[in-house]
Amino acid sequence: MSKFFDIKFWKFILVGIINTIVGTAIMFGLYNLAGFSYWVSSAANYILASILSYFLNKYFTFQHRGGSLKSAIRFAINIAICYLLAYGIAKPLTMSLLAETTEKVQDNVAMFVGMVLFTLLNYVGQRFFAFKE
Template sequence: MKNSFVRFIIVGIANTIVGLSVMYILLHAAHLSYWISTFLGNSVGAIVSFFLNKSFTFKSEGSVAKSAIRFIAVILCCYFISYDLARNIVVSVLKDNQFFHTSIKTDLSVLVGTGLYTVLNYLGQKWFVFSKKTGAVISTDSK
């Protein structure tokens, strides 16, 4: 499989299932806030994501430490941009709509934020974290 976006989506499906599960458990079972639930859910998914994307998606041979620092920077930026934007979009679109309960609006915000996060995260990882130009070791072995 040559397309890194397809591999990213495969890894992302697993991460999304794990991350969303944690988010909704924290939101509805633990009754934590939107921000804490989405942050912790994404953090759990991010740990798995880092290792799978480094080895499977982008096949990076770059330094784990350097990649990890860049990875954390990218996911934090993606998190705050996507979930804040999603919450503002959903709230503004459904602001006067009494048909949707507040918890439904929050759940929709989480889903919209997850979609935005996925796209932004892929672009950040491909171009900044695991880019062949940002620290990959080039092999001199000829086969």
């Protein structure tokens, strides 16, 4: 467990806070203000925030000195898998738990649950796959 909760973990949390602010504004803004769908809103969040995340985590969090192309490919694979898993689980789970609420409430809660699941999966993927030492 000590390998998880070292300085890299806390740097990842700091980068995550920055990404969460940027990504949440994008996702909920597109969904609630611009009228985009659940999938488009959440995907736009992760595409745009992931670009920021890649650079911050590569150079600040993990101080990865390996090849940029290799780490960028691994990072993109990790993001795609984490996104599909997190949001693929969050949507049906939330729909079943909140079946009596409106679709807008279900989608907003599902996007929040997806963010939490994504963050947990993403840390493990970046630490031990994308930027592994």
